[in-house]
Amino acid sequence: MVGASPRDGEAVGELLSAALDLVEQGEAEALYTARDLALTRFANSRIHQNVAEHDATLRLRIVHDGRTGVASTNRLDREGLREVAERAEAVRRLAAANPEQAVLPEPDGQPDATLGYVPATAASDPELRAAGAQAVVAAGQTAGLEVSGAFSTEATSIAVANSRGLSGAHRTTQGKLVTVMMGEHGASGYAQATNSDVSAIDAAAVGEEAADKALRSAGAGDLAPGEYVVLLEEYAVATILEYLSFDGFSALALQEGRSFMELGERVMGENVTIWDDGQDPRGLPAAIDFEGVVKQRVNLVNEGIASAVVHDSATAQRAGVASTGHALPRPNNWGPLAWNLFMAPGSNSKESMLAGIERGIWVTRFHYVNVVHPKKAILTGMTKDGTFLIEHGHISRPLRNFRFTQSIPEAFSCIDAISSETRLVAAEYSGINARVPALRIGAFNFTGVTAREDGV
Amino acid sequence: MNDLIDRALDAAQRGGASYADIRLVERETESLTVKNGLLESAASDRSEGFGVRTLVDGAWGFAASARLEPAEIERVTRQALAIARASGLVRGEPIVLDDTPPQVGRYVTPHGEDPFGVSLDEKLRILFEADAVMGSVNGVAVRQGSIESGRERKTFASSQGARIQQEIVEAGAGIEATAVNDSESQSRSYPNSAGGQMVTGGFEAVREMRLTEHAQRIAEEAVALLDAPQCPSGEMTLIIDASQVGLQVHESCGHPIELDRVLGYEASFAGTSFLTLDKLGELRYGSKQVNIDADATAPGGLGTFGYDDEGVPAQAVPIVSAGQFVGYLTDRQTAPIIGRNSMGSARAWSWQQIPLIRMTNVNLRPGEAGTLDDLIADTKDGLFVSTNKSWSIDDRRLNFQFGTQIGWLIRNGRLTQMVRNPTYTGITPRFWGSCDAICGLSEYVLWGVPNCGKGEPIQTGHVGHGAAPARFRGVQVGVGRW
Numbered sequence: 001m002v003g004a005s006p007r008d009g010e011a012v013g014e015l016l017s018a019a020l021d022l023v024e025q026g027e028a029e030a031l032y033t034a035r036d037l038a039l040t041r042f043a044n045s046r047i048h049q050n051v052a053e054h055d056a057t058l059r060l061r062i063v064h065d066g067r068t069g070v071a072s073t074n075r076l077d078r079e080g081l082r083e084v085a086e087r088a089e090a091v092r093r094l095a096a097a098n099p100e101q102a103v104l105p106e107p108d109g110q111p112d113a114t115l116g117y118v119p120a121t122a123a124s125d126p127e128l129r130a131a132g133a134q135a136v137v138a139a140g141q142t143a144g145l146e147v148s149g150a151f152s153t154e155a156t157s158i159a160v161a162n163s164r165g166l167s168g169a170h171r172t173t174q175g176k177l178v179t180v181m182m183g184e185h186g187a188s189g190y191a192q193a194t195n196s197d198v199s200a201i202d203a204a205a206v207g208e209e210a211a212d213k214a215l216r217s218a219g220a221g222d223l224a225p226g227e228y229v230v231l232l233e234e235y236a237v238a239t240i241l242e243y244l245s246f247d248g249f250s251a252l253a254l255q256e257g258r259s260f261m262e263l264g265e266r267v268m269g270e271n272v273t274i275w276d277d278g279q280d281p282r283g284l285p286a287a288i289d290f291e292g293v294v295k296q297r298v299n300l301v302n303e304g305i306a307s308a309v310v311h312d313s314a315t316a317q318r319a320g321v322a323s324t325g326h327a328l329p330r331p332n333n334w335g336p337l338a339w340n341l342f343m344a345p346g347s348n349s350k351e352s353m354l355a356g357i358e359r360g361i362w363v364t365r366f367h368y369v370n371v372v373h374p375k376k377a378i379l380t381g382m383t384k385d386g387t388f389l390i391e392h393g394h395i396s397r398p399l400r401n402f403r404f405t406q407s408i409p410e411a412f413s414c415i416d417a418i419s420s421e422t423r424l425v426a427a428e429y430s431g432i433n434a435r436v437p438a439l440r441i442g443a444f445n446f447t448g449v450t451a452r453e454d455g456v
Numbered sequence: 457m458n459d460l461i462d463r464a465l466d467a468a469q470r471g472g473a474s475y476a477d478i479r480l481v482e483r484e485t486e487s488l489t490v491k492n493g494l495l496e497s498a499a500s501d502r503s504e505g506f507g508v509r510t511l512v513d514g515a516w517g518f519a520a521s522a523r524l525e526p527a528e529i530e531r532v533t534r535q536a537l538a539i540a541r542a543s544g545l546v547r548g549e550p551i552v553l554d555d556t557p558p559q560v561g562r563y564v565t566p567h568g569e570d571p572f573g574v575s576l577d578e579k580l581r582i583l584f585e586a587d588a589v590m591g592s593v594n595g596v597a598v599r600q601g602s603i604e605s606g607r608e609r610k611t612f613a614s615s616q617g618a619r620i621q622q623e624i625v626e627a628g629a630g631i632e633a634t635a636v637n638d639s640e641s642q643s644r645s646y647p648n649s650a651g652g653q654m655v656t657g658g659f660e661a662v663r664e665m666r667l668t669e670h671a672q673r674i675a676e677e678a679v680a681l682l683d684a685p686q687c688p689s690g691e692m693t694l695i696i697d698a699s700q701v702g703l704q705v706h707e708s709c710g711h712p713i714e715l716d717r718v719l720g721y722e723a724s725f726a727g728t729s730f731l732t733l734d735k736l737g738e739l740r741y742g743s744k745q746v747n748i749d750a751d752a753t754a755p756g757g758l759g760t761f762g763y764d765d766e767g768v769p770a771q772a773v774p775i776v777s778a779g780q781f782v783g784y785l786t787d788r789q790t791a792p793i794i795g796r797n798s799m800g801s802a803r804a805w806s807w808q809q810i811p812l813i814r815m816t817n818v819n820l821r822p823g824e825a826g827t828l829d830d831l832i833a834d835t836k837d838g839l840f841v842s843t844n845k846s847w848s849i850d851d852r853r854l855n856f857q858f859g860t861q862i863g864w865l866i867r868n869g870r871l872t873q874m875v876r877n878p879t880y881t882g883i884t885p886r887f888w889g890s891c892d893a894i895c896g897l898s899e900y901v902l903w904g905v906p907n908c909g910k911g912e913p914i915q916t917g918h919v920g921h922g923a924a925p926a927r928f929r930g931v932q933v934g935v936g937r938w
Contacts, residue, residue, distance in 0.1 A: 046548030051518040053808040070499040094576040096495040126542035148723035180724040257636030331497030370846045382850040405936030429914040450855040451883045
């Protein structure tokens with residue numbers, strides 16, 4: 001019998017087998033997820049929160065007689081497994097039959113179980129994170145700024161087995177360092193670095209990038225909202241792709257008629273190509289989804305044409321296609337999700353993109369974005385941590401933060417320059433990551449501006 | 457259990473902690489979703505574990521584990537001590553806790569029908585019945601209903617002598633109908649969007665929602681919205697329904713009064729607050745109609761409990777009095793900074809996360825404008841909007857924009873034309889300053905918000921907002937190009 005919280009592959013395999021053996025009739029899927037997360041948070045130039053957590057959960061899905069029951073537990077000893085199997089079966093027995101319930105996926109190949117796993121990241125200690133925090137704080141203090149941020153390291157495991165013989169597992173790691181620096185006269189700057197290998201994160205460089213942006217943003221002034229040419233830095237572009245993923249890259253959104261994606265139709269400019277690829281090491285790869293299906297590359301928008309959406313087993317069954325390996329733990333109301341996004345680079349340097357703007361706005365990043373109209377992919381949100389007026393090809397002065405309300409397919413139909421370099425950006429909390437270029441967009445609609453300090 | 461608790465607290469103090477606490481938590485939830493006449497999901501989830509927090513040389517450490525065993529408790533306590541020492545490597549002023557006396561007590565959510573005692577058959581009957589009514593309306597493309605049940609048992613103990621046991625019981629439900637055509641996707645929800653309404657209490661709260669009685673109306677409204685004209689743009693008198701007023705309070709008052717946010721602890725994630733320390737007692741936050749309290753004792757509120765996760769008793773405190781800003785949400789670490797003791801807002805989502813300052817029930821007191829019908833009758837021209845659809849606010853909680861599922865134009869005291877995709881935007885104190893009427897107690901609802909995100913690692917909070925429909929003058933509506 002396995003231990004209470006197994007951390008090696010063999011023990012996890014035994015745990016899944018033991019769980020499946022407890023299912024007396026019908027088909028079943030056992031999903032094991034585990035996460036070791038440590039996070040050091042700093043503000044006002046000191047560490048104010050420092051945490052570590054480990055949890056492992058087993059989720060058992062039983063399908064029999066058209067009825068499905070799901071139960072989960074983080075108690076992984078023999079008694080815990082017996083109890084979760086009883087609960088799943090009790091729920092299944094009492095559940096209403098659903099003839100459209102998806103069948104469990106079949107075995108579909110062997111994933112690279114350690115793609116995106118770096119042992120040094122998994123073994124990180126609080127001293128390493130404190131040293132990173134110290135490097136960022138030092139950069140800010142040298143510039144006379146208040147420094148806040150978070151440095152996290154995590155190792156996650158997913159293992160899935162089902163009664164059809166599917167068996168898959170992977171482990172991944174991620175290091176992530178984020179900082180916001182603030183100073184007098186509204187100065188505010190941001191920087192982020194993320195990588196599967198925490199040693200690839202240059203904390204001092206992150207600190208210097210944010211400090212430079214903050215110093216240049218002090219004394220932000222007013223500009224009337226309206227339609228402007230914009231230069232969106234990679235942080236801002238990644239956030240837009242994150243919300244397009246929520247909004248429209250899912251097959252469920254398409255099947256329910258709320259996606260902006262019209263397959264085979266032009267939805268963006270010819271220079272826009274967006275795809276999802278969980279196997280590409282230039283992102284934060286993860287080999288399988290939560291049903292154990294190996295992740296496939298999916299070309300979502302190909303030269304402006306809506307080409308495909310991502311599937312889990314349920315949406316795939318409905319559409320008569322194969323799952324693309326984008327399932328979340330089932331059942332859920334979200335459907336599949338594109339997690340590992342890429343946008344094709346162009347051929348421009350950011351300097352040349354800036355030089356081509358007679359009058360426009362430089363946006364470092366967006367804050368608190370939300371979907372206003374899913375079918376038109378109209379998003380709203382605020383600019384943050386470095387918004388500047390561009391005049392005659394140069395940044396002329398910092399600006400108070402704007403609110404935008406903009407259809408993204410419309411904006412992505414008038415991109416006139418794309419940077420040749422890309423940057424890997426991790427979303428704030430959703431787990432989505434995107435490797436994207438910077439964009440120059442011919443028209444972007446700012447519908448409001450924030451207030452001065454007292455708000456009156 | 458007591459032996460394990462003592463083992464952790466003794467080990468922490470022997471290891472140099474000037475203060476330590478431990479929380480042991482068991483949480484179980486049951487979730488049912490019916491979609492388009494079929495059972496979409498039936499899930500039962502359980503999680504248990506403990507977290508140890510230590511204060512060493514004025515710096516915090518925290519570690520957690522799911523394995524409630526003596527050796528593991530000692531290992532996790534040692535880990536929390538090591539992390540606290542690492543925190544000291546980048547340190548500022550030592551953390552000092554307030555002098556709240558240690559509490560010994562027990563609290564159980566008052567409830568009638570145990571949500572876990574109601575059969576699946578009965579819950580599914582309620583959902584299938586409402587689903588069938590929505591399905592009888594031509595043009596509905598997607599219909600969905602859900603019932604959620606939750607129970608959390610937790611034990612808190614501190615090195616100062618606190619020993620508290622609590623059992624929080626929750627119940628919630630909601631339905632939603634969606635209609636689509638080539639260019640629009642329009643949804644209507646009841647009693648609220650984002651899963652409906654949730655309370656602390658028993659299953660009687662779900663029965664009282666009477667989902668089936670509202671199913672036909674929301675289905676018909678979703679279909680009608682497809683052909684309704686776009687909400688006009690401009691400055692208007694705006695009447696907002698109670699559920700959306702609740703979310704307006706959440707974003708523009710509830711978050712900016714979190715004192716950790718004010719002090720910059722959230723700056724690198726969700727931002728700071730315009731309600732800086734110099735504004736306390738000085739800033740006119742809203743009109744004289746506006747009175748807001750943080751009340752963790754309100755019966756049925758999703759932010760109601762007996763003690764917070766630092767062992768501080770639940771309290772009701774004023775936040776805005778006759779428009780004047782007078783109070784913050786605080787914990788034991790931040791309250792002394794404003795010369796007060798904690799008002800009991802430290803809350804953790806699970807055993808593996810630390811308590812942060814979270815909203816309890818941040819409630820807008822009812823006013824004297826009577827019923828919603830009275831308020832509309834008292835309004836010559838304007839727009840009435842209902843049920844949240846989208847939300848966004850800037851990093852100091854000033855510039856906000858909300859979208860709602862539905863709106864109606866008001867002409868000469870009556871609702872006239874239905875409009876689709878209504879949005880409105882404003883600046884927080886100007887907006888609340890334009891509030892000239894709030895409906896009375898008969899329209900007041902204590903809404904539950906079960907999806908409030910804050911902190912890193914992000915925590916989901918269950919919070920509440922009492923609200924009644926309210927009227928605002930000169931509001932920018934119909935934002936953007938449509």
